[in-house]
Amino acid sequence: QVQLQESGPGLVRPSETLSLTCTVSGGSGGNYYWSWIRQSPGKGLEWIGYVYFTGNTNYNPSLKSRVTISQDTSKNQFSLQLHSVTAADTAVYYCARDLTVAGKGGALDVWGQGKLVIVSA
Amino acid sequence: DIQMTQSPSSLSASIGDRVTITCQASLDISQYLNWYQQKPGKAPKLLISGASNLERGVSSRFTGSGSGTHFTLTITSLQPEDLATYYCQQFDNLRALTFGGGTKVEI
Numbered sequence: 001q002v003q004l005q006e007s008g009p010g011l012v013r014p015s016e017t018l019s020l021t022c023t024v025s026g027g028s029g030g031n032y033y034w035s036w037i038r039q040s041p042g043k044g045l046e047w048i049g050y051v052y053f054t055g056n057t058n059y060n061p062s063l064k065s066r067v068t069i070s071q072d073t074s075k076n077q078f079s080l081q082l083h084s085v086t087a088a089d090t091a092v093y094y095c096a097r098d099l100t101v102a103g104k105g106g107a108l109d110v111w112g113q114g115k116l117v118i119v120s121a
Numbered sequence: 122d123i124q125m126t127q128s129p130s131s132l133s134a135s136i137g138d139r140v141t142i143t144c145q146a147s148l149d150i151s152q153y154l155n156w157y158q159q160k161p162g163k164a165p166k167l168l169i170s171g172a173s174n175l176e177r178g179v180s181s182r183f184t185g186s187g188s189g190t191h192f193t194l195t196i197t198s199l200q201p202e203d204l205a206t207y208y209c210q211q212f213d214n215l216r217a218l219t220f221g222g223g224t225k226v227e228i
Binding site: 033035044045046047050058060061094096099100104105106107108109111112113114 | 122157159164165166170171215218222223
């Protein structure tokens with residue numbers, strides 16, 4: 001059974017880059033879309049973007065100028081970089097598997113447990 | 122960008138009640154609509170994909186319907202374990218995902 005686990009610093013200083021990695025275990029990465037989603041404290045869910053197994057990416061237009069998502073297939077990992085962060089980027093960051101290639105458009109069926117990242121000096 | 126409007130934002134119901142949550146899309150999204158349940162401190166869980174397809178292992182108390190711009194999630198007989206926040210999520214032709222604002226269900 002596929003499992004996802006986020007890792008990375010829990011504290012990032014303003015104006016710096018937030019970097020998180022999602023490790024896929026219990027199976028190969030597979031030909032899926034792999035997404036990042038975040039949730040600010042007490043707020044709703046916001047899709048950040050995805051990387052496809054081909055390396056293609058797509059980002060939320062509201063974050064596109066600051067986001068880079070990449071993958072390392074040899075390590076079964078994909079990563080998020082969010083540049084020039086502010087306090088508004090404080091959130092729980094989730095990675096998830098997208099089932100579009102299985103005919104379920106945009107359905108996120110496997111999620112990591114989430115990583116709280118606080119942006120503060 | 123397609124906007125997703127969920128209503129109500131919160132509701133309180135009794136055990137055994139029938140509960141309905143609605144989700145309105147700003148443009149026609151066919152049936153590219155998924156529903157999630159999120160319990161406090163946990164990651165969201167996929168309940169329904171393609172507007173009406175129940176995911177494996179999800180209770181048959183949950184049903185989804187709709188197409189185009191109007192969708193509903195119904196819990197036919199509310200149980201204590203259904204205390205959660207429910208989100209709709211759309212998938213558009215640019216492969217962007219958008220979530221609704223969420224509906225908090227209290228018992």
